[in-house]
Amino acid sequence: MFSFIFQRLFQAGLVVIAMSVLVFCGVFAVGNPIDVLISPDATQEIRAQVIARYGLDLPLWQQYLQFASRLLHGDFGTSFIYGMPVGSLILSRLPATLELTIFAVLLASCIGIPLGVYAGYKPQSPAARIIMGASILGFSVPTFWFGLMLIMVFAVQCGCMPAGGRGDTVSLFGVEWSFLTANGMKHLLLPAINLALFKLSMMIRLARAGTREIMLSDTVKFARAAGLSERTILTRHVMKLISIPLVTVFGLEFGSTLAFAVVTETIFSWPGLGKLIIDSITSLDRPVMVAYLMLVALLFIIINLSVDLVYALLDPRLRKGRA
Structure with missing residues (x-):
């Protein structure tokens, strides 16, 4: 077991190093932030001072080594636009994205799993056909279009829901949360529904x-032969057997939802990481872009590593290297 954990940790470390190189070089190729930071009317002397201040006059490999050295100490650098440490900037926006993501994934799971179980239990019923048709629609409708329709119907036409923003928040353990207030929940509901649409269809x-x-399967046949009720079969056998793949998908989809909430946060002006990265790309704020992409990469690496370790606990063959 120890060798298996060491092997997975070593592989994860190599992936982190490779991703840091790819992310840094990819962001470097996007554009020159000096064109945004400095006025076109600035003199060459001022331009040279600004370039030297941010270390942009160094070769790419030296810039990467400086970035990697700061990263090992937990320093993501300073934002070009906001003028504050990138770590603090991301931490200030992370609770909003976490709140939206958790609410959306839980919403998709709590609705999608029961509907999917019912559709699988009675596949020929009219309700099951409607559920599966709706799931296809959820895969097909673009997120941005569905979000705009939600705003038009509930915010513009009906006027019962806010069109954007986070609403009122309450501090809990030093972090601001909007789901603890009625006004915050109203602001949270539409973007969460929009973000949960694709995940809902997948869960179904x-x-x-x-x-x-x-x-x-024979398990259900034997259970019925033993005289167990259909409710007992569903709760004790079916739900138990489908829980492992669903939990795995839940974890992976949580990571992807957190990483790709950009569109939803932009449409609903949700002040999270997604809107931050869009603003950073527009202004070529390299430190923020690199930190966000590294955060996403680390998130997926940690999730996949956790899944591998859980599978190793469940399946001894993985620990012995035979599967």
Whole structure:
């Protein structure tokens, strides 16, 4: 088991190093931030001073080594635009994105899994056909279009929901949260629904496929032969057997939702990491761009590493290297 954990940690470390190089070089190729930071009317002397201050006059490999050295000490640099440490800037925006992401994934799971189980349990019923048709629609509709329709219907036409912003917040353990206030929940609901649409459809189809497979298995046949009720079969057997793949997908989808909430946060003016990275790309704020992409990469690496370790605990073959 120790060798398996060491191997996965070593692989994760190599991936982190490779991702840091790719991210740094990719952001470097996007454009020159000096064109945004300095006025075109500035003299060459002022331009040279600003370039030297940010270390942009150094070769790319030296800039990367400086970045990697700061990264090892937990320093992501200073934002060109905001003039504050990037770590503090990201931490100030992270709670808003976490709140939106958690709410959206929980919403998709709490609605999608029961609907998928029902569609798999009674696949020929009219309700099951409607559920599966709606899931196809959820895969097909673009996120930005669905978000704009939500704003037009509920904010513009009905006027019952806010069109954007985060609303009122309450401090809990030093962090501002909007779900603890009624006004904040109203602001949270539409962007969470928009972000949960694709995940909801995925949960429905995964739960439906897993339920159909298990309902046709010998386990269910023996349970019925033993006289167990259908409710007991669903709760004790079906839900238990489909929980492992669903939990895995839940973790991976949480990471992807957190990473790709950019569109939703931009449409609804949600003050999270997604809106921050869009503003940083527009202004070529390299430190913020690099820190955000590294955060996303680390998130996926940690999630995949955690899944590997959980699977190793569940399956001894993985620990012995036979699977």
